[in-house]
Amino acid sequence: EMPGRDRTLRLQHGNRIEALCVLGTHIHADVYGAAPVGAVSFSVKHTEGVSVEVLCRGQAEVESLPSSGTRRPLAKGTVLRFSMSQASTEVNDNKVTVSFYAEEGKPIDQAGVFLTGIGISLDVDADQDGVVEKNSPNKASWTWGPEGHGAILLVSCDKESSLTPSSDRDNERVFNKEDLLDMSPMVLRTEGPQRLPRGYEIILYISVHDADKVGVFHVQNPFFGQRYVHVLGRRKLYYTVHYTGGTAELDFFVEGLCFPDDTFSGLVSIHLSLLETLSEGIPHTPVFTDTVVFRVAPWIMTPNTLAPISVFVCSMKDNYLFTKEIQNLVNKAGCKLKVCFGYINRGDRWMQDDIEFGYTHAPNKSFPVVLDSPREKGLEQLPVKELLGPDFGYVNKEPLFEAITSLDSFGNLEVSPPVTVAGKEYPLGRILIGSSFPTSAGRRMTRMVRDFLYAQQVQAPVELYSDWLAVGYINEFITFVPTSDKKRFRMLMASPAACYKLFREKQKEGQGEATIAASFGMGFAFSGYSGTDTKRLTINKVLSNDILAQQNQHVQRCIDWNRDILKKELGLMEEDIIDLPTLFKLDKQGKAVPYFPNTVTMIVLAKDLGIPKPFGPVLGGECCLEQQIRCLLEPLGLCCHFLEDVSSYHGSLGEVHCGTNVQRRPFAFKWWHITP
Incomplete structure (x- = not known):
């Protein structure tokens, strides 16, 4: 019996009324209220298609009436309840007749109802x-x-x-x-x-x-x-x-x-x-x-641990070699490469900033959906023109009033792999948003984008602090890689401390005069250090630069602040985190920029990692940073491919991850099984 499905019908003595009875519902008729003056008893006759019950005031039990009526006393609060279990074939093909009697059983009057049974259901x-x-x-x-x-x-x-x-x-x-x-x-x-x-x-x-x-x-x-x-x-x-x-x-x-x-x-x-x-x-x-x-169905982001389907990269005059390197990587990983040519990005090469791939999913269907960022730097034709095939969705969150800052680019949006935090499961992972320090009036992701992400409910966001970076993207200090062990993934973090430790070890081994690779593309990293000869930069010179050391201590503190948030909000242990040696320096505004290509901003294609070639000190024919990164990642079953993307991207503050964007397979997990 469904609540709210009962209705009241007013009987009229001396009259026959007509009514529709929807199958599965009840019609209540007040017998006492419809009785003529002087009536003390009543009887009911009805056709077989109708079932009639009597409810008396103060009586919880319901009594079913046979189809031909015996007289019953009329008491205040006596109500009839009609229902039908089969639909009528003709209008008014069922009826109920109530007869009223005075003392001694003398008939006074009748009230009748013609009923038409109808089945109706919105399913x-x-x-x-x-x-x-x-x-x-x-x-x-x-x-x-x-x-x-x-x-x-x-x-x-x-x-x-x-x-x-x-x-x-x-x-x-x-x-x-x-x-x-x-x-x-x-x-x-x-x-x-x-x-x-x-x-x-x-x-x-x-x-x-x-x-x-x-x-x-x-x-x-x-x-x-x-x-x-x-x-x-x-x-x-x-x-x-x-x-x-x-x-x-x-x-x-x-x-x-x-x-x-x-x-x-x-x-x-x-x-x-x-x-x-x-x-x-x-x-x-x-x-x-x-x-x-x-x-x-919500919009769902896809973490690095999901299998790649297609890699998108912007092709510019100066990144032909980079595109070729990506093509080799994509071939190894067994996915597709889609190159977006100059005309469509009008000189804008930050592929990652502009769009974020996700998907939406219902029991009958799922399809990829591109979230377009509120940036206006040239790429915005891309999602509509190039990606929207018959099954590519598109959402654009235009902020109505707020100024668009660098933090609104989607390099500032990542999602963790599935995690369990203090017993609560996040089977689709958690969205990570870069934001300004809670106390500062710094840049913040446009409220509209933030509200949109929170409203999806299935990947509860975590806000990180990324405002210490010149570009302000969380992908400059954190990424995730898939592993085949019980944890399923590791979190990689940029670490100046790890870099200083490595350089000191090399210095102790007597290799302090090893030069940091060719000056190729590095001019920008060292401008501002008067008296540093970029042609012959050695480990010793880096280690003796006190200003650089202080700046990197500051950066390490900023990263550690985020590390603590992430450990708590993603339920991570120290052994789930791998520190990649990285150096930063501060620009004139006191914001951090990478000192040499930042290896954390890698592209993750299952086991194949496309890592920015760091051009670190070469010892015995191998860059010691590359060697260290291989030692950290290869035991986990990952393949490191170092890409020489410096000239095309590093010069304007971005690494591999920013020049590419990956569309991934959706989760098998059904989002509606989550309890947010």
């Missing part, structure tokens, strides 16, 4: 198996977790039209079958006579609040082939359903129009009502309502 896939079930008791609510339930909606952001806020979404567009695969099915099942009794109609409706979040299409089947008509959504709050009679199923398809954000929880309701009107000119009133709830 969705509430058990999340990809199939619409019949009248699920859980269809009107949504709960998280492996035992949870509720229908799921995809945002159809993989079509050009859903990017345009103009009215073409409201056109009755005719779709192909592929479009419907992205939508969630909804079925209206009806059962009853060939036509509804006069004065009744069935409508589907949504609230004004949900109108810009959802679109509903109806499959109409005229003899010349199927048409998909837009029936609910923007500017269409209700739709009158054509009742066909007999046993019928009407197919609808539902699409989400926007991802959850700070003003939208992700839940959308669609209602169906059976309305009646007493006569011409009198408004309709509902006699039955059914509701289904959908949750819009």
